[in-house]
Amino acid sequence: MRKLLYLLPLAAFVGLAGYFAVALLSDRDPHELPSALIDKPAPAFDLPSLLGGANVTSAGLQGQVVVVNFFASWCVPCRLEHPVLMRLANQEKVAMIGIAYKDKPEAAKKQLDDSGNPYRSVGLDLSGRTGIDFGVYGVPETYVIDKTGRIRRKFVGPLSPEAVERELLPLLHRLSQP
Amino acid sequence: MIRVLLVLLLLAPGLARAVEPGERLADPALEARARDISRSLRCLVCQNESIDESNADLARDIRVLLRERLVAGDTDVAARQFLVDRYGDFVLLKPPLEGATLLLWFGPVLVLLVGGVAVGLYLRRRPVAPPPPLTAAERARVAQLLKEPEA
Amino acid sequence: MITETGHFALILALFVALVQSSVPMLGAARRNPGWMDVGRSAALTQFLLIAVAMGALMHAYIVSDFSVINVIENSHSAKPLLYKISGVWGNHEGSMLLWVFMLGLCGAAVAAFGANLPPALRARVLAVQGMIGVGFLLFILFTSNPFLRALPPPPDGHGLNPVLQDPGLAFHPPFLYLGYVGFSVAFSFAVAALIEGRVDAAWARWVRPWSLASWCTLTIGIAMGSWWAYYTLGWGGWWFWDPVENASLMPWIVGTALIHSSIVVEKRDTLKSWTVLLAIITFSLSLVGTFLVRSGVLTSVHAFATDPARGAFILVLLVLAIGGSLTLYAVRAPVLKGGGLFAPISREGALVLNNLLLACGAATVFIGTLYPLFLDAVGGPKISVGFPFFNQTFVPLMVPLLLAVGPGSLLAWKRGDLLGALQRLWAAFGLAILVVLGGFYVTHGGPVLAVLGLGLAAWTFGGAATELAERLRLFRIPAADSLRRAFHLPRAAWGMTFAHMGLAITVAGIAASAFDSETIEVVKPGGEIQLAGYTLHLDGVERGDGPNYMYDDASITISRNGSTVAVVHPQRRFFPLQQQTTAVTAIRTNLLADLYVAIGDPNPAGGWTIRAYYKPLVPWIWLGAVIMAFGGLVSLSDRRWRVGIAARARAAMPQPAPGA
Known part of the structure; x- marks a missing residue:
């Protein structure tokens, strides 16, 4: 009995080491935060359009599966993500709404003119409030909204081609089933 | 500490540090409440730093938003909940007491209890057996030591 | 060429460490004096080789050798010399080299100053040191080699992060690492004692100076880091309960418990297996801290290295070092005989209470630091554990500890008189x-807990002073006799008094941070702001060029009741290379309070954001830490630690406890 007591520190450490190993080997990114809004209705927004015309609103998205992408011309990782978005828009015909997060309209416009526009419409979130409503804490962030207007998935950081193949496209496919 | 400094200082390009004069509310009571709440909210892109202390852009936006909510008549609880709804419990520097955090909040108490009981048992111990009698060699050495004057 | 020499020296050091870890250990087992003696020369050689490697890297930095990748990534030719040198450890690879340099230093110190140790014990201690050295040298050479070359060399480097271009970097990491790594000696002593199956008063006397020295440097290291944050951040924060800070606090807390419990082993020959465990845990926590900081498992946005290979390597080292030593502990610790009995109310009892509370405090910090990671790993929600948690859990544990410092140190060994101690x-x-x-009077009933905290500090201080007065029989015998007693008092007793007083001073400084006042205003040149009875007048802001930055220098005249107190010059600096701005704060202190001024961004209307803080007693936080460390040093100079021969002769016999 007394001898078991001396085993206690070792046992505690074995537990700790196992847990470190799990934390280390899982490919999870410690910086990634799951959205608090998963399966909740997407926040309402009504933003001026970057490309002119009617405002970009949440009401206008009802009844379809959309991908909402927060981006900014000042954001370097967004440039990394841009070709992936272009492919999604052109080949997969995904409905994408861009939200220019705390960006100068001219800069955002120039960026899209220069490198191509993957978005159906682009809203201007000048104050960053819509970003906060979505729980954005950095750009780029990407949200998938289903037909009923609920947020189903959030991607933090630039979308990688792998994430698109493995997660985004299958999810969109599933959500598009009637 | 180096890394803390890096995190604290490098996330924002400007030097906008913590609360800026322009953000403050005219009503001192309301401003005091805002300061209190923002001290309890985590700057999401920083380490363990509150939005009140942070120079990050997002922290500034949330400070301003928080003040707007208070001016609009939100209670402290409602204003905090507004952010929890958007960012989850992660935004609270003080984790709420719930199922998942029971072990966190009561862990230290548990450690103290177990340690206290262990110490109590240890202090109550009695000598199991009297110390073994000295061997002949030891007795001889004691006798010799007693004979020698103190060096 | 010099770089290759350094690289080669590091590889040689690995081989020497291999010898150091095996030959003396075998020699001790076979009682072969020649083999045992290899440990000393190997430890000295290993240190010399690592010093060569360190010197080579430093040389590459000083001459800006941009064919070395590490120099490219972390240095720039226009950087001032001081930051070229300290920049050596401002990055992952270089700081790991500093780490093994300190480890080598500790091993060499044991070899050089361990003449009074029994040869077998010394051989085993050095062998264990060698094993740790092997692990970390392998780690550096395989995952974090600072000597790798780049061809062709670029014209200039990326520069050092402006935040790190501060004298703080020159001193904070070396002290911190010496503290962390210094506890490896206590660890090695513990492992060696477990192998021998013997822990006695003599063992405690040999370990104590090493743990004291590490504790002193760790105290200074942590305090310096905290002070660095304080004067750089622009609003005067000095502790954030950040995982990286907690990683340094945990070994400090357990190390504090260790230096207290080893007194009991020395004086009363009991608490042996517990003290051995503390010695193992203290260094283990240093290792765990290294793992947490460098493996990227924590939610730290800017942790040093986030390379999973490095994390996996350190985890293997952890398992070998901690797992190995704890296995040895499980097998061998039951062999250690418990010694002298004592009543719960006694000096030993008080030290046990001290250990209980400190261990719980360390466990609390541990839980708070790792719980978010734990929840995440089991698929729970994401949470943050910030200062409110630690204020509500750690601080209450420290209150009884502080309450007990005075009475505890007045209790007699074996059986004490608590009522008598309280009366005194x-x-x-x-x-x-x-x-x-x-x-309460000064703050008009201000923050109650902070005022009570000040009272607690006063109680602790008074307790330490009373204990000293008792020893000197102050006011009970003629002053001259007291003075004579003061001269003859053991240095260790003085050390304790200083350390406890320093603790009280730090506690007062921490408690008083609730009394801060602040003003944040946009001020135009010629404008004024008021703060805590002072008037701050912005005379003007001048622009100029530093060695590798541009600056705006504000001249602010501080006056009180119309008379000028000081003119201070806070700056904001812009580093064009990194496109970053840093703040240089201006702090005016009178040791009772700091006046803290920082300037922020210019306002389009021609004003400047000025933040000014009045912080009563804040310098005491670091002053107290310095006094604590000084107490440790005084205790370290006690001749008791050096008279090894006599102690060994006496230790060979069962002995009654020497009086305190």
């Missing part, structure tokens, strides 16, 4: 009451 503390009690009443 009447003056300390009076002082605490006075401070509390005075605190």
Whole structure:
């Protein structure tokens, strides 16, 4: 009995080491935060359009599966993500709404003119409030909204081609089933 | 500490540090409440730093938003909940007491209890057996030591 | 060429460490004096080789050798010399080299100053040091080699992060690492004692100076880091309960417990297996801290290295070092005989209470630091554990500890008289009451807990002073006799008094941070702001060029009641290379309070954001830490630690406890 007591520190450490190993080997990114809004209705927004015309609103998205992408011309990782978005828009015909997060309209416009526009419409979130409503804490962030207007998935950081193949496209496919 | 400094200082390009004069509310009571709440909210892109202390852009936006909510008549609880709804419990520097955090909040108490009981048992111990009698060699050495004057 | 020499020296050091870890250990087992003696020369050689490697890297930095990748990534030719040198450890690879340099230093110190140790014990201690060295040298050479070359060399480097271009970088990491790594000696002593199956008063005397020295440097290291944050951040924060800070606090807390429990082993020959465990845990926590900081498992946005290979390597080292030593502990610790009995109310009892509370405090910090990671790993929600958690859990644990410092140190060994000890503390009690009443009066009933905290500090201080007065029989015998007693008092006793007083001073500084006042205003040149009875007048802001930055220098005249107190010059600096701005704060202190001024961004209308803070007693936080470390040093100079021969002869015989 007394001898078991001396085993206690070792046992505690074995537990700790196992847990470190799990934390280390899982490919999870410690910086990634799951959205608090998963399966909740997407926040309402009504933003001026970057490309002119009617405002970009949440009401206008009802009844379809959309991908909402927060981006900014000042954001370097967004440039990394841009070709992936272009492919999604052109080949997969995904409905994408861009939200220019705390960006100068001219800069955002120039960026899209220069490198191509993957978005159906682009809203201007000048104050960053819509970003906060979505729980954005950095750009780029990407949200998938289903037909009923609920947020189903959030991607933090630039979308990688792998994430698109493995997660985004299958999810969109599933959500598009009637 | 180096890394803390890096995190604290490098996330924002400007030097906008913590609360800026322009953000403050005219009503001192309301401003005091805002300061209190923002001290309890985590700057999401920083380490363990509150939005009140942070120079990050997002922290500034949330400070301003928080003040707007208070001016609009939100209670402290409602204003905090507004952010929890958007960012989850992660935004609270003080984790709420719930199922998942029971072990966190009561862990230290548990450690103290177990340690206290262990110490109590240890202090109550009695000598199991009297110390073994000295061997002949030891007795001889004691006798010799007693004979020698103190060096 | 010099770089290759350094690289080669590091590889040689690995081989020497391999020899150091095996030959003396075998020699001790076979009682072969020649083999045992290899440990000393190997430890000295290993240190020399690592010093060569360190020197080579430093040389590459000083001459800006941009064919070395590490120099490219972390240096720039226009950087001032001081930051070229300190920049050596401002990155992952270089700081790991500093780490093994300190480890080599500790091993060499044991070899050089361990003449009074029994040869077998010394051989085993050095062998264990060698094993740790092997692990970390392998780690550096395989995952974090600072000597790798780049061809062709670029014209200039990326520069060092401006935040790190501060004298703080020159001193904070070396002290911190020496503290962390210094506890490896206590660890090695513990492992060696477990192998020998013997822990006695002599063992405690040999370990104690090493743990004391590490504790002193760790105290200074942590305090310096905290002070660095304080003067750089622009609003005067000095502790954030950040995982990286907690990683340094945990070994400090357990190390504090260790230096207290080893007193009991030395004086009373009991608490042996517990003390051995503490020695193992203290260094283990240093290793765990290294793992947490460098593996990227924590939610730290800017942790040093986030390379999973490095994390996996350190985890393997952890398992070998901690797992191995704890296995040895499980097998061998039951062999250690428990010694002298004592009543719960006694000096030993008080030290046990101290250990209980400190261990719980360390466990609390541990839980708070790792719980978010734990929840995440089991798929729970994401949470943050910030200062409110630690204020509500750690601080309450420290209150009884502080309450017990005075009475505990007045209790006699074996069986004490608590009531008598409390009666002798009447003056300390009076002082605490006075401070509390005075605190309430000055702050108009201000923050209650902070005022009570000040009272607690006064009680602790008074307790330490009372203990000293008792030893000197102050006011009970003629002053000259007291003075003579003061000269003859063991240095260790003085050390304790200083350390406890330093603790009280730090606690007062921490408690008083609730009394800060602040002003944040946009001020145009010629404008004024008011703060805590002072007037701050912005005379003007000048622009100029530093060695590798541009600056805006504000001249602010501080006056009180119309008379000028000081002119201070806070700056904001812009580093064009990194496109970053840093703040240089201006701090005016009179040791009772700091006046802290920083300037922020210019306002389009021609004003500047000025933040000014009045922080009563804040310098005491670091002053107290310095006094604590000084106490440790004084205790370290006690001749008891050096008279090894006599101690060994006496230790060979069962002996009654020497009186305190």
